[in-house]
Amino acid sequence: MTDRRTHSRREQGSLTVALEQIDVAVGAVEGNRGTALNRARAAFTGGADLVVLPELAISGYVVDRDLAAEVAEPLDGPTAAQFIGLAGEFDGLVTYGFCERAGTELYNTVVVVDGSGPVLHYRKLHLFDREKDVYTPGDLGLPVADTAFGRIGVCICYDLRFVEVLRALSLRGADLVLAPAAWVGGFDRTVPVTGGTRHVDSVLAQANLDQVAVVAVSQVAGAARGGPATLGGSVACDAYGELLTGPLSRTAADSATAVIDIEAVRAARVRGERIRPRDDRRTDVYALNYGGDAW
Template identity: 85%
Template sequence: MAVVRVALEQIDVAVGAVDANRETALTRTRAAFGAGANLVVLPELAISGYVVDPEFARQVAEPLDGPTAAAFSAQAREFGGLAAYGFAELADGEVFNTVVVVDGDGPVLHYRKLHLFDQEQAAYAPGDLGLPVADTAFGRIGVCICYDLRFVEVLRAMSLRGAEVVLAPAAWVGGFDRTVPVTGGTRHVDSVLAQANLDQVAVVAVSQVAGAARGGPATLGGSVACDAYGEVLAGPLSRTAADSALVDIDLDAVRAARIRGERIRPREDRRTDVYALTYGGDAW
């Protein structure tokens, strides 16, 4: 499929309200599929809420093959699409901050957050599944979560392994940047746009919003999607309320963005005789 229609579903999530959050997420996902989306992206910890208390995180966690996966897979099967959502995953006695991408048969991408932000470090185990990239009916997709975007190696590693679209569910909060604008895009968005251009990969970053009113931190919203030139396709979405957008990502254009001119080929122009990026034993 040359053009993929992606839904950004920025939702207002209540901490610990698993059933209600799941119902909200499924309702929004069904509506997005009904509007023609091939791929629906929800925020980080969309099901559990942004839980950072260790005991509470364990209470609201569920296994990969739990009720949330079953419900989203059923919707994906009904509409022939993909859905990406974040949840607290319980596995082998550990709790992980996880995003899974499912189709009608179940998970096609399973990712555990590598870079845990601030209080997350007390509640979740560090991710141990690397940076997965998978071929799907809607392009070659990679996944990361929120704080991962602040480490330039993350998008670079996925792009050099052929990712065309990177999904970045998030619960954007302050604390990394000196200041946070009250309206419009945050510095998180600046980072996304710059890296998408430099790595020639489309990015869809969907944040929670308004969490302070629902028992969590002041999540910032401002979700965004951009093409492989870092040009905004949708967003920034609302900074204060639930919001959504549909955007078309042209995969042929993503691939073409790897060549910027006859003598401007950023991947070929890398000086691998001087430096390299290594991942899983391979080097670029």
């Protein structure tokens, strides 16, 4: 039944994404992993094709160097093995954040896996505040990958505050950008008590300007579990910056699903007979450079 459902979605050019906003405890790897696996399994059982979990969902939001070294694991560690198995069971994709150990370096990492292994491996480029004392800045660029559900890119939390990130991913052909997060205050002057935060404002505006769908899933309520006051408020939007679901709860674990129409995302790159934002860019005046390519 799972295969028929998934194949039907693929044929229709759309996918169902589960936003799994979880409340994780700092350093409690086994418990966090168990929560993440249970939530992912429930999402797949409920019809999801792609499950998105927050930044550092397995380790918790660790900003202590000694604790991070203790809870870190390699890319092919126990967490990967279990999520790869789960993704294979349901013929889907899982996106999760963890503290990665590579040699002597620690990275704030997000991986997208299917049943065969990692599809995307990303190390956070822009480290926020105390993360700079713990993690090495990312060295894998801004990866995109073709999947059965469309072309997907990934970034993490603070990366969304740098407009070049979503612009580069979109110009490299991403239909959908996944942005696991642990949203906190500190960047904006004020943080609304309820509803969407300024993080969400940024996501919606950039999705529209870059014609790319975005799913941003944050941790929540971390202050009660040994971490910072993570803000929740996870969202999914289409390539016009219109909300598909969310903002989710600002104070508690929450979940939702959104159907992403990949063909509609691609169609959004043309806004009218004479309104074609990508063609209208003045590349004779400016360009965005990435990996030797320029747009």
